[in-house]
Amino acid sequence: MIAIARRLAGHLARGVVMILVVATISFFIVRSIPGDPVAAHTQKLIEQGMSPEAAEQATRVLYGFQPKGSLWAQYGDYISGLFTFDLGQSVTHAGAPVTDVLAEAAKWTVLPVLAGTLLSFLVGIIMGVYAAIKRSGKLGDVLAISGSLLHGVPQYVLGLLLGAIFATLIPILPSDGPVDILFEPGFNAGYIGSLAEHAVLPVATYALSAYGGWILAMKSSVVTVLGDDFILAAELRGMKRSIIFRYIARNAILPLFTILALSLGLLLGGAVFIERIFNYPGLGKLLLDSITMRDYALMGGAFLLITVAIIVANILADLFYSVIDPRVRSGEEVSA
Amino acid sequence: MSVLLESSSTSAAMRRNFWRGVWRVMKRKPSRLVGAALMIGFVFMGVFGPMFYPNPLPGDPDQITRPPSWEHWLGTDDQGRDVIALVVTGSRYVLLAALVTAVITVVVGTGIGLFSGFKRGRWDTVLMRLTDMKLTIPGLPLLLVLSTVWKFSSAVQMGLVLGLLSWGGVARAVRSQTLSLRERGFIEAARGLGLSTSHIVGKELLPSMAPYIAMNMLIAITGGVYSQVGLFFLGVLPYESNNWGQMLNTAVFRSGALTVPSALGFLLGPLLAILLLTLAIVLVVDAMDEIFNPRLREE
Numbered sequence: 001m002i003a004i005a006r007r008l009a010g011h012l013a014r015g016v017v018m019i020l021v022v023a024t025i026s027f028f029i030v031r032s033i034p035g036d037p038v039a040a041h042t043q044k045l046i047e048q049g050m051s052p053e054a055a056e057q058a059t060r061v062l063y064g065f066q067p068k069g070s071l072w073a074q075y076g077d078y079i080s081g082l083f084t085f086d087l088g089q090s091v092t093h094a095g096a097p098v099t100d101v102l103a104e105a106a107k108w109t110v111l112p113v114l115a116g117t118l119l120s121f122l123v124g125i126i127m128g129v130y131a132a133i134k135r136s137g138k139l140g141d142v143l144a145i146s147g148s149l150l151h152g153v154p155q156y157v158l159g160l161l162l163g164a165i166f167a168t169l170i171p172i173l174p175s176d177g178p179v180d181i182l183f184e185p186g187f188n189a190g191y192i193g194s195l196a197e198h199a200v201l202p203v204a205t206y207a208l209s210a211y212g213g214w215i216l217a218m219k220s221s222v223v224t225v226l227g228d229d230f231i232l233a234a235e236l237r238g239m240k241r242s243i244i245f246r247y248i249a250r251n252a253i254l255p256l257f258t259i260l261a262l263s264l265g266l267l268l269g270g271a272v273f274i275e276r277i278f279n280y281p282g283l284g285k286l287l288l289d290s291i292t293m294r295d296y297a298l299m300g301g302a303f304l305l306i307t308v309a310i311i312v313a314n315i316l317a318d319l320f321y322s323v324i325d326p327r328v329r330s331g332e333e334v335s336a
Numbered sequence: 337m338s339v340l341l342e343s344s345s346t347s348a349a350m351r352r353n354f355w356r357g358v359w360r361v362m363k364r365k366p367s368r369l370v371g372a373a374l375m376i377g378f379v380f381m382g383v384f385g386p387m388f389y390p391n392p393l394p395g396d397p398d399q400i401t402r403p404p405s406w407e408h409w410l411g412t413d414d415q416g417r418d419v420i421a422l423v424v425t426g427s428r429y430v431l432l433a434a435l436v437t438a439v440i441t442v443v444v445g446t447g448i449g450l451f452s453g454f455k456r457g458r459w460d461t462v463l464m465r466l467t468d469m470k471l472t473i474p475g476l477p478l479l480l481v482l483s484t485v486w487k488f489s490s491a492v493q494m495g496l497v498l499g500l501l502s503w504g505g506v507a508r509a510v511r512s513q514t515l516s517l518r519e520r521g522f523i524e525a526a527r528g529l530g531l532s533t534s535h536i537v538g539k540e541l542l543p544s545m546a547p548y549i550a551m552n553m554l555i556a557i558t559g560g561v562y563s564q565v566g567l568f569f570l571g572v573l574p575y576e577s578n579n580w581g582q583m584l585n586t587a588v589f590r591s592g593a594l595t596v597p598s599a600l601g602f603l604l605g606p607l608l609a610i611l612l613l614t615l616a617i618v619l620v621v622d623a624m625d626e627i628f629n630p631r632l633r634e635e
Contacts, residue, residue: 018472026481145618154562156566156569157611161607164607167594168594168600175595266474268474269476276570277594284477288572291483291484303477303480307473
């Protein structure tokens with residue numbers, strides 16, 4: 001228990017350092033963008049007929065920081081703001097706090113990613129067991145090649161193919177946003193049905209792109225377990241195939257749970273493509289829009305949040321690993 | 337003199353055996369031959385393909401965003417240009433950038449991995465912390481943010497940036513290979529003989545890792561294709577020259593390929609090219625795996 005607590009403390013410290021590094025990167029990138037965005041906004045307001053003082057005041061309100069003052073003072077303000085979840089204000093969302101805009105977008109990313117990951121996990125591990133058992137036969141070959149292909153093909157190719165097939169060629173599924181605007185938002189059948197219908201293609205894309213990885217990981221995990229003595233013993237004792245199957249699956253699945261946490265983090269980072277293709281208002285689309293609209297506070301915030309999610313997923317994966325694997329729990333650093 | 341002749345003839349024989357082994361591995365699964373053929377086809381397309389077409393490609397105002405036909409097998413784009421011609425002429429940018437990405441990824445990754453695994457100690461700790469950090473920061477969002485500052489104007493620049501952002505995985509893998517190799521007998525013997533570090537690394541370690549590095553290089557090429565095509569597809573980079581990612585972007589967001597069936601060919605052209613390239617590399621890596629790991633061969 002103490003060992004786990006010590007690991008956790010180490011991870012948390014490293015995570016905080018990582019977050020600071022990423023925050024610093026995004027701060028300095030925003031400041032090194034050619035054509036200072038703050039000055040540009042002030043200039044635009046002046047051109048629209050505002051007096052220079054009023055324009056500067058309005059810009060200051062909008063961007064949430066003093067445009068004057070040394071770079072280091074601005075940096076200090078930015079970092080101390082992080083600790084109070086103050087990421088400044090979004091220019092494109094009528095000056096709403098970046099944190100609020102992010103929270104609103106997060107649910108459109110997290111739910112589809114979760115659904116897609118769990119779906120692909122379930123199907124992938126079952127297929128992985130078959131791929132391992134039948135690995136020298138035709139079925140195993142087909143499963144393994146399909147796994148490598150799906151694992152290899154980028155998410156946006158899968159998304160575009162699914163969209164081309166099910167939204168354009170055989171138009172049975174929508175590909176334009178999260179819900180039909182006809183329906184009143186709320187807990188009614190029409191709205192929820194529309195939500196579900198619009199979620200099919202994005203969730204299927206998440207699931208398909210993760211599925212290949214699960215097949216391959218489960219296959220190699222099962223192959224290792226198949227060589228273990230207890231399987232041989234079970235076969236010699238003449239146990240039923242289905243029971244042996246369960247033995248194998250249960251032992252092979254443990255290492256995969258850690259990858260589950262990691263892949264959740266990865267999918268969050270890759271959500272940009274799927275959200276752009278299917279016009280889903282999640283974090284990835286927010287990041288993209290903030291770049292095209294030159295909303296730099298929002299851009300920094302979205303980038304930071306995606307990274308934090310991945311760092312947290314990494315920490316969880318590692319903790320989970322130390323809970324299920326007693327060799328790690330004993331306190332020795334195995335993974336170093 | 338005779339000793340010299342003898343050794344050169346045995347190495348020639350070894351080489352002949354190696355190629356015979358390669359041929360045997362390739363022949364056993366016809367899919368691998370398909371992979372190799374596809375790969376050669378892509379190289380040909382990138383090097384010579386653009387020479388077969390006029391530059392700029394002629395457009396036809398009467399043939400805007402048409403579905404596939406006998407004249408245009410995959411239809412036309414929003415300026416009436418043939419989609420296949422666009423895919424072929426666009427391949428050079430994509431493949432060149434991917435090649436640069438892969439070379440930089442592999443050179444930097446191998447260098448850091450070898451150094452870190454061989455030296456151990458403090459440098460190892462620092463470099464691996466750095467690598468972990470690089471691996472944790474999500475690549476695509478970082479690239480998007482960077483695209484506000486950098487303009488990635490040529491294929492070489494694009495490859496350079498992508499390569500510098502993707503050596504992390506290779507560095508980790510090469511380091512762990514180095515760690516396991518350096519404990520083997522032949523490396524210890526070389527150290528015991530007092531051979532220099534550069535000799536051990538260059539003449540003993542690198543050759544035994546070469547196949548592994550070559551495979552990483554192939555995989556890095558696909559990675560390079562995916563990320564640059566993806567960046568152009570998302571539309572954060574300025575349109576410089578015709579390439580697959582830009583075609584995807586125009587097809588989906590300008591011609592509405594996800595709602596208008598006539599623009600489908602425009603979308604499928606570059607998608608097909610990416611899928612075939614992935615297939616080629618997956619199949620060739622599978623064959624290389626078996627050539628260099630004889631234990632995988634099922635006799």
